[in-house]
Amino acid sequence: MSRPDSPREGRLTGVGVGPGDPELLTTRALRVLHGADRVIAPTTALDAIGRAETIVRQAAPEVPIERLVFDMGASRQASHEAAAEQLLPALAAGDHVAFVTLGDPNVYSTFSSLVDALRRHVPDLSVETVPGIMAFQELASRAGVVVLDGTERLALVTALDGVADVARAIEDTEAAVVVYKGGRHLPEIARLLDKAGRSEGAVFGELLGLPGEQLKPVSEAGDQPATYLATVIVPPVRRERSDG
Numbered sequence: 001m002s003r004p005d006s007p008r009e010g011r012l013t014g015v016g017v018g019p020g021d022p023e024l025l026t027t028r029a030l031r032v033l034h035g036a037d038r039v040i041a042p043t044t045a046l047d048a049i050g051r052a053e054t055i056v057r058q059a060a061p062e063v064p065i066e067r068l069v070f071d072m073g074a075s076r077q078a079s080h081e082a083a084a085e086q087l088l089p090a091l092a093a094g095d096h097v098a099f100v101t102l103g104d105p106n107v108y109s110t111f112s113s114l115v116d117a118l119r120r121h122v123p124d125l126s127v128e129t130v131p132g133i134m135a136f137q138e139l140a141s142r143a144g145v146v147v148l149d150g151t152e153r154l155a156l157v158t159a160l161d162g163v164a165d166v167a168r169a170i171e172d173t174e175a176a177v178v179v180y181k182g183g184r185h186l187p188e189i190a191r192l193l194d195k196a197g198r199s200e201g202a203v204f205g206e207l208l209g210l211p212g213e214q215l216k217p218v219s220e221a222g223d224q225p226a227t228y229l230a231t232v233i234v235p236p237v238r239r240e241r242s243d244g
C-alpha cells in the first residue's frame with residue numbers, strides 16, 4: 001500500500017466501447033470513463049475523430065476526450081512506440097489514463113500493442129481492462145443468429161491478407177466461424193462458403209451501429225468487397241432436431 005506522502009502511481013485501463021451503438025457501452029465502462037484523470041481515444045490524425053471517440057461522445061458527451069495519433073504511415077511497431085511515448089508523462093505524473101477501444105480491448109485491439117510498447121518503458125505498469133461487447137455479438141443479435149448451441153465450437157479468424165484461415169475453419173462443420181478484417185475479401189469468402197455448403201444462415205454486418213451500416217445474408221452481399229469494419233458469421237451446420 002502506498003504511504004499518503006508517496007507519489008501516486010499512474011495506471012492504465014483499456015475500456016471496450018462496443019462496436020458502434022452507444023447503447024452498448026457498459027455501466028462499468030461509463031464509471032471508469034467518468035473516474036479517469038484522462039480519457040484517450042486513438043485516431044489517425046489530431047483533427048480526425050476515431051470510431052471509439054464517436055461512440056463515447058454520444059454515450060457520455062460530458063467526458064473530455066484527448067486524441068492519440070497512431071501514424072498509419074509508420075510501421076506498426078513505430079506507430080505504437082510513438083503513441084506510447086506520448087502517454088508516458090501522464091502515467092509518470094500518477095494519472096489514471098483510460099484508453100477507449102472498439103469492441104473488446106483483449107481481442108484484436110490496438111490496446112494490447114500499446115501496453116507492450118509502454119511496458120518496454122515501464123515494466124511494472126499497472127494495467128486493467130473493461131470488457132466490451134464485440135462486433136460479432138452485435139451482429140448475431142441483430143441478425144437473429146444463434147452462434148453456438150450444445151457442444152458446438154467457435155472459430156474466430158481474420159482474413160486481412162487472404163482467406164486461407166477461413167477455408168480451414170469452415171471444414172469443421174460443428175464450428176461457428178466468425179470472420180474479422182475480411183471486408184476486402186468478401187466476394188472470395190462468399191464463394192468459399194457456397195462451395196463448402198456453408199452459405200445457409202451466414203450473415204454479413206458492416207459498420208454496425210455506425211453511419212452507413214449494412215446487414216445482409218452473405219449470399220446477397222458477396223458481389224463486391226466491403227470495408228475493413230465488416231464481420232461475417234457462419235453458423236454451424238445443424239441437423240433438424242428430432243426432440244422438439
Ligand SMILES: C[S@@+](CC[C@H](N)C(=O)[O-])C[C@H]1O[C@@H](n2cnc3c(N)ncnc32)[C@H](O)[C@@H]1O
Binds near residue numbers: 207228
Ligand atoms: C481491429 S479488430 C477490432 C475488434 C474489436 N476489438 C472487437 O472486440 O470486436 C477490427 C475488426 O472488428 C470487426 N468490427 C469492429 N467493429 C465493427 C463494426 N462496427 N461493424 C462490423 N465489424 C466490426 C471487423 O471485423 C473489423 O475488421
